[in-house]
Amino acid sequence: KxxxxxxxxxxIKTRGQQVTLSCSPISGHRSVSWYQQTPGQGLQFLxxxxxxxxxxxxxxPGRFSGRQFSNSRSEMNVSTLELGDSALYLCASTPLVxxxxxxxxxxxxxxxxx
Amino acid sequence: xxxxxQPEDQVNVAEGNPLTVKCTYSVSGNPYLFWYVQYPNRxxxxxxxxxxxxxxxxxxxxxxxxxxxxxxSFHLKKPSALVSDSALYFCAVRDSRLNNNxxxxxxxxxxxxxx
Numbered sequence: 001k002x003x004x005x006x007x008x009x010x011x012i013k014t015r016g017q018q019v020t021l022s023c024s025p026i027s028g029h030r031s032v033s034w035y036q037q038t039p040g041q042g043l044q045f046l047x048x049x050x051x052x053x054x055x056x057x058x059x060x061p062g063r064f065s066g067r068q069f070s071n072s073r074s075e076m077n078v079s080t081l082e083l084g085d086s087a088l089y090l091c092a093s094t095p096l097v098x099x100x101x102x103x104x105x106x107x108x109x110x111x112x113x114x
Numbered sequence: 115x116x117x118x119x120q121p122e123d124q125v126n127v128a129e130g131n132p133l134t135v136k137c138t139y140s141v142s143g144n145p146y147l148f149w150y151v152q153y154p155n156r157x158x159x160x161x162x163x164x165x166x167x168x169x170x171x172x173x174x175x176x177x178x179x180x181x182x183x184x185x186x187s188f189h190l191k192k193p194s195a196l197v198s199d200s201a202l203y204f205c206a207v208r209d210s211r212l213n214n215n216x217x218x219x220x221x222x223x224x225x226x227x228x229x
Contacts, residue, residue: 004157042221043204045218048216056216058216090158092157100163102163103158105158105159107155107156107157108157
């Protein structure tokens, strides 16, 4: 099976712009979660989608949003970019929602905000 | 709320020596515990997990971890370290009472194995 894929791998944006990141989960996986990784804050949970519904959301401002499509692919959007949004954004998938399941991570999208 | 602490930012060991990467956790319910490894410019790779049962869990690449409920710890171990084990290691926890995928990660421990 192909792993979790994320596009693009690298992005450079300027403050005030918006950005959309894409994630394709492992085939058959229906749950997608997003994380932000920064040197200062580490790995922080953004949100989780299952069957096109957001099931859980971390402590991030409303500028961060996401959605999931019927084929389980997911996108996240960040509007009005700030310098502090520079980070590695990781997507992870699991077959179902379940606290016992490990997550399978993609390689991430590295976003740089200038 | 669940949380994880990795008390060491950096662990250095010589190749062939045993290694330990420490992790302690805090949850309200029963913990589900995970270890992941991250190589440069890569996503996280799953190593092992503790859900229930034996306190000693064996995982990928010869790693194992011991769950200690009284000390609320889940330390990662390997009997003989390899240079290729050098990477960033993350411990993570979920609360068994919660039916979601919100996983809380530690800050990470950078393991360096020297030849």
